[in-house]
Each structure stands twice: as structure tokens, then as C-alpha cells.
Amino acid sequence: MDLHSKLLSEGFIRRGHRVTIISTQHAQAPDYEKRNGVSIYFLKNTVLGSYRKGWAKQSLAAFYELHKQRPFDVIWSQSFDGFPLAKVQNDDLRIKMIATLHGCIQQELKTFFAKAICRWKKPQHLMKAFLGLFYSYIAVQKPLLNAAEKLITVSNRVADDIGKWFGPEIAAKCTTVPNGIDSRNFKPDSAKRKIIRSLYQISEDEILLLTLGRLTLEKGHHFAVEVLRKLKIEGRKVKLIIV
Numbered sequence: 001m002d003l004h005s006k007l008l009s010e011g012f013i014r015r016g017h018r019v020t021i022i023s024t025q026h027a028q029a030p031d032y033e034k035r036n037g038v039s040i041y042f043l044k045n046t047v048l049g050s051y052r053k054g055w056a057k058q059s060l061a062a063f064y065e066l067h068k069q070r071p072f073d074v075i076w077s078q079s080f081d082g083f084p085l086a087k088v089q090n091d092d093l094r095i096k097m098i099a100t101l102h103g104c105i106q107q108e109l110k111t112f113f114a115k116a117i118c119r120w121k122k123p124q125h126l127m128k129a130f131l132g133l134f135y136s137y138i139a140v141q142k143p144l145l146n147a148a149e150k151l152i153t154v155s156n157r158v159a160d161d162i163g164k165w166f167g168p169e170i171a172a173k174c175t176t177v178p179n180g181i182d183s184r185n186f187k188p189d190s191a192k193r194k195i196i197r198s199l200y201q202i203s204e205d206e207i208l209l210l211t212l213g214r215l216t217l218e219k220g221h222h223f224a225v226e227v228l229r230k231l232k233i234e235g236r237k238v239k240l241i242i243v
Helices: 002-014 055-069 083-090 105-118 123-147 156-166 190-199 221-233
Strands: 020-024 032-035 038-043 074-078 096-101 150-153 174-176 207-211 238-242
Touching: 002 038, 020 055, 038 055, 055 083, 074 083, 083 096, 083 123, 096 123, 105 123, 105 156, 123 156, 150 156, 156 174, 207 221, 221 238
Parallel strands: 020 038, 074 096, 096 150, 150 174, 207 238
Antiparallel strands: 032 038
16 A cells, blocks of 8 residues: 555656655654655654554644645545544544545454454454454544545445445445556566566466465465366466465
8 A cells, every 4th residue: 555655646746736645653764755756754653554553643733733834635545544634524624535445344354353263372362453443443444434525445345345334325435446557567578478487487388377465364365276276177277476
């Protein structure tokens, strides 16, 4: 999602807009920097990538201070991380808020149950994770979904899950915009294709499959391995690379 934010922000800059990002603290970055025209504020007393330790208070304070210096037109939340700014809708500011959602409580529950299988010997971990889910649903996701004027979902499945868990009024706010790719970087390249196939000894009559993602249970690489096994039984010439 950080790369998603980067590409969208730089795209808006190229179109003449002003973009400011409020982020958690980063040990390898200063409190403020400007990257490719995007102003980025890294907040002290927060934890990298976490919205549970100082993020709510610090991000809201930073927003009000920056808005006072130069007013914002739109608040954009990457996933549910902008939930503290839902409070802005109760003020006189009434700034429109949108969010790009890559999932919701549905996916978090699946991850919870998948990890529960591995952590049954440590019930304190399960209780902590369950309380985290409850907090996420009540204090993070619901307030943001209620405050946002529009929700951009990256797939129809995400929009369907939001409708099931949060009701038709929230579902009506959803518009699906699939994640795009930069075709300047990702495109057929015959020379690189030959290098990869030579490196991994893949012949021209073999189909090469790829799965990309963290090596955790919820990412589902094991399904690709199972499919590969079945294709081999059928006599297909297929190989799989997991990155």
C-alpha cells in the first residue's frame, strides 16, 4: 500500500495538484521531506506501520496544524489508516473524505482464524488478536466508513464484503477501481524472458507461473502449489516461481 500511495500521489502532482502525506514515524527518514513534489510528514511518538500507539492523536493534530497553514480540499485515507480524521466531519470544516480499501474485517477474520491454528498453545496471543479485531471494527473501520463520502474498492469482492458487514448504505458508497500497473515498467521483454528461463532451466514448451506475496498462510501460495501438482498429474508442462 505504500507503493500504491506513492504512485497515486506522484500522479496527482503531475496533474498539477498539491499532495501532503501524513505518516507514522520512520527511523530512516527526517520528520519532514519532499519526494518528487509530495510533502511527507513523519510523526514522532508513533510506531512505524501501526495505528494503535499514538497515531490517532498525532495524525489528527498534524492535520489541523497543516490545514491551518494551507487548507486542504480533500482527505484521502489509504485503507482505514485515516480513521482519526473521521472526526473532522463533525467539525465546521466539512472536508470531503474518500478512502481506498484493499479489504475489511472479513479478510482480517480469515487471517485471525488461519493464525489461530498455529497459536493454539498460546491463548494469550489469540485473546490479544481477537481484541484487536474488535477494536478495528468498532473504533477504526465503522467511523471511517460512516464519515467517507466515497469508497474506492480494489475489487468487487472487497465491495461485497463491505456490504455484508456494514450494510447497504455503506455499500452504496463503493466504486470498484482495480489496481493498475505502470506499463512503462511492466511489459513483455523477450531478452529478460530468455534470461529468467535460462537461469531456472525452463524450456520453451513449459508454461511458467508466478505467485508474488509474503510467505504467510493467508496469502495462499499453498493453493498454487496444489494446482501445480494437479496440472503435473494431467501431464501439463508447467513450472511455478514463488516470490
